Amino acid sequence: MPFNPRNLFPYFAGLLALAALGYAVTFGKLPPADFTFINGTEVQSIDAGKVSGVPEHRIIEALFEGLFRQDPQSLKPIPGVAARHEVSADGRTYDFYLRPNARWSNGSPVTAHDFWWSWRRVLHPETAGEYAYQLYYLENAEKYNSAQVEVRDRVEIELDDRLRQVEPFPRGTMVRGTLRDIIKPDEPEIPATATRDERNDFLARWKRAWVYVVDIDGEQRRFSPEAHDAPTVEKCLQVLLDFDEVGVQVVDDRHLRVQLTNSTPFFLHLMAFYSTFPLHRESIEHYGRDWTKPQNLVNNGAFRMAFRRIRDRIRLVKNPEYWDADRVHLNVVDAMAVNSPTTMLNMYMNGQVDWAETIPTAAVPDMLKHYQEHVRSAPMLTTYMYRLNTKRKPLDDVRVRKALAMAMNKREICELILRAGQQPARSLVPPGMEGYEQAEGVPYDVEQARQLLAEAGFPDGKGMRKLEILYNDHEAHKTIAEKIQSDWLKNLNVRTELKALEWGVYLDSINQFQYDVARYAWVGDYPDPNTFLDMFLTDGTNNRTGWSEPKYDELIAAAAAETAPEKRLQTLHDAERILMDGQPIIPIYYYVSLNLVRPYVHGFHTNVQDLHPLSAIRIDPEEKSRHLRALK
C-alpha cells in the first residue's frame, strides 16, 4: 500500500486530543486561604473614587484606610489614619492629626497631602466618581465637582497640553485667575422629542463653546474648551473653581484641615467611608489606570492584594506595613465572586467557604430551622418601598395614594413571603438611627382606605383605571407585587397589572416617569436619617416621583444648618412627617441581613450596615479543621 498522509490523520487527531487534555487538566498550585468568603458579584473596581457597591466596599475597606474607620460592632467611627481630631465650636472646622506610623505598603508615610490629592481626584469632574457627593459637605466641593463657575470666582484653567490623555486628572499646565466674564453663544433649540441623554448632549456641546474671560495677574486672557477661530481665544480642557476654594487644606504633612458648609454631625462617618480614603499619588500618576493591578498597587490598609482572577477571586494577604498589623489576625483571605445564591449555598454547605453573604429566599425557612447557629441576621438600614408617580392621574390625589398605602397588608408580606424576620415599614427611615424617632405613616386599615378612595371619587374602586406595578425582573419582587395586587383588588377593588422589566429598562422607565407604581429600595450610606430624607427634595436626582413640598425642602435645609444635634433630629423628624403625609412612596418593609457564617469564625458582628471588616475576623485553625472534619 503506498504511503498516504490520510492514514496519519487518526494519529494526528489522537495526539491533538492528548495535547488538549494535557492543557485542560494543568492547574497551578494555590495554597488554601485561612478564610474564604463569598463577596457576591464581581468587584467593578478597587478604585475607591469610582465605585458604589457593597462587594467593592468590602475589598476597598480591606486594602485602604481612611482618616477614620468603623468599629466592627457598633459602627461608631474610630481613629484610623488620624490619631486624633478637633472640631470647632460651630462644628464646621475639623482638624485631623495623622499618625506618624501610618504608612503605605511601600514604606512611605501617609500624609495630609495624600488626602488632599485623593479628594481632589474624586471631586474632579473627569474622574466621574459615583460617590463624589459624599464630599459635598466640604465648602465648595459640589461646585467644583459639577464644574460650575460664576463671574468673580477664583478659577483654575487646565491648558490643552496633557502629555498623556490618561488619568489622573488634571495633567495639563494649570493657570489660575479670577473669572471676569463668560461669553455664551445663543442657547441651542432643543427638539421637543429629544431624550434626556440627547438634551444633556445638546447642553454639554453648547457649554463647551463658552468663552471664559479670566484676569490672570492683571492680564486678561480668554479660554474655551472648544477650538475657536479667533486667535485671542486659547483652547483649554477645563475651567473649574480653583481647588484652593474647596474646604480642604494641608496645614503640614500630618495636619489636615477641613472646612464644612454646615455642621455635619455624621461627618466622621463619612471619613470612614471609602470614597474619602487616601490613594497613592505616585503609583496612580505612573501607571495610569493600571495602578489597580496587584503588582502595581500601593495601599495603606490591613491587607495587600496577592492576585485577582476576574469573576473568580481576589486573594488578600496581611499587610506587614499596616500600622495596626499586630491586631490583624488573618494572613490569607479569599474573596470569591459568586453570583448565584444557590451556588453560594452549595459552596457554604460543602465547607468550601466560611462566610456566604446571603441565603436564597427559598432556603431561608429551612436554614433558620436546621442551621440556626450559622445564620447571622440583623435589621439593616435599607427600606423596600413602592414609588407612586404623583404626576399621573389618579395618583396625583393624595387620598388615592393614602388609600393604596392603607390597603396593603405589609405584615403578611413579611411573615408569609419573606419569612426571614423582616419588619413591616411605616416610615422611610428604618429603625437603628440613634436618637431619631421615625415619623410613621398610615397603618393597615381597610375601612379607612375604602372611605378615602370613595372621597377621591372612586367608591368601591369604580371609575379607577387599571394601575401598573413596575419592578425589575426578579422572583422576589414578583411575589411581593402579586401579593399587593391581590390586596388592592380584594380591599379596594382596584385592578392592577404587573410589569417586569429588565434592570436597565426599568431604571429608564422610572427616570422618564413612565410608571404608575414602581418598586424601589434605598440603602443608607451612614447611620443618619439624612441619607434617606434628602432623597425627596424637590427635583432631587433620586426623587423621581414628581412629589414636591416647599416646606419639606425648607426643613431639610434647616436641619443641615442646625448645630444642636437634638434639634436637628427633631427637624428631620418633622420633615419625614410631611413626607409620610404626602405619601409619594409606600414604605413596605425594612431589610434584614442574612449571612451564613461558620461557628468557628470569631469577630464577625451583625450590625445595621451589614459591614464586617476583615481586619476584625479571627479563626482558630484547629477549631476550623475539627469542624470541617465533622462535616464530612
Next chain:
Amino acid sequence: MFQFIVKRLVWLVLTLWAVFTVSFILMKIVPGGPYQAERNLPPEVEQNIRAQFHLDDPLHIQYRDHLWDTVRGDFRSSFKLKDFTVNEVIAQGFPVSASLGVLAMLFALTLGLTAGIVSALRRGGVLDLAFMALATVGIAVPNFVLASIAVLIFVFKLGWFPAAGWGTLAQLVLPALCLGLPFAAYIARLTRTGMLEVLSKDYIRLAYAKGLSSRRVVLRHALRGAVLPVVSYLGPATAGILTGSLVLERIFALPGMGSHFIDAALQRDYTLVMGMVLVYTLLLYTMNFLVDLSYAVIDPRVKLH
C-alpha cells in the same frame, strides 16, 4: 483547497462585520444606559461618564471609531470592570472555557464512541437497549438539570467533588461531565447508526471472510466509515458546548467566557458584550472550518471548493 480557504476567510471577515454592525445597532436601540444605577448620579457626572466612553458623539462617529478600534484588535476598556480592558477579560476567561470545553468534548467523544460501537455490535442486546435508553434521556435532559442532580449526588451524597469554583482538576470534572453528557448521547446514537450501516457492507463481510479478527475489522475498517457523521457533528457540537457552557459556568461559578458574557449582557457592559460576541463568532466559524477541513482529510470522496 487553497481557494476554499481564501473563500472562507473572506466570508469570515464579512460575518464578523455583520455581527459587529447588528450588535452595535441593538445596543444603541435598547432603552437604558450602562451608567444607570438605582442611585442616580448628578447629571454633570453622568455627562462626564458619557464623554469618557464617547457616548456623546454622533452615532455614525461612534460606529466608525469603535469599528476601527476593533479592527486593530483593541476591544477597548470594559464599561463595568473598570480595572480591566476587554482584551484582558477575554485573555483571562478564554483558557477557563477552553479547558472546560476540551474536557467536555473529549468526554463526549470517548463515552459516545464507545457506547455507540458496543451498542451496534450487541444490537438488540441488553447493553444496546440500556445505552440507547440512556442516550435518549441524555439528549432530552437539559444540562442545568443534569448539573443540579449531579451536585446533589456527587457533592452532597458522595462528597467526591467540590460544589463550585475554579482552581483544581476536581472542580472541573462535574461541569465537564454535565456539559459533555448530552453530546455523548448524541454521538452514541450517530456512531451506532453509522456502524450498523457499515457493518452490513460487502467490504466488511469480505474482511471477516479473509479471517481478520473482529477487533481489527471494527476498529480499522468499520469505524472509519461510521465515524464520518460524528465528525460532521463536531461542528454543531462545538457550538453547543460553547453556548452550553454559559449556563454551567454560572452554576459552577467558573470564571470563563460564559460567566463574563452573561454578566456583561445583564450589566450593559457594552464593550465587553461586543468583544465577547465577536470572539464567539470567530470561535464558531473557526471550528466549523476545521471540521470541514478534517472531513476532506478523512473521506477521500469529499472535495472542498
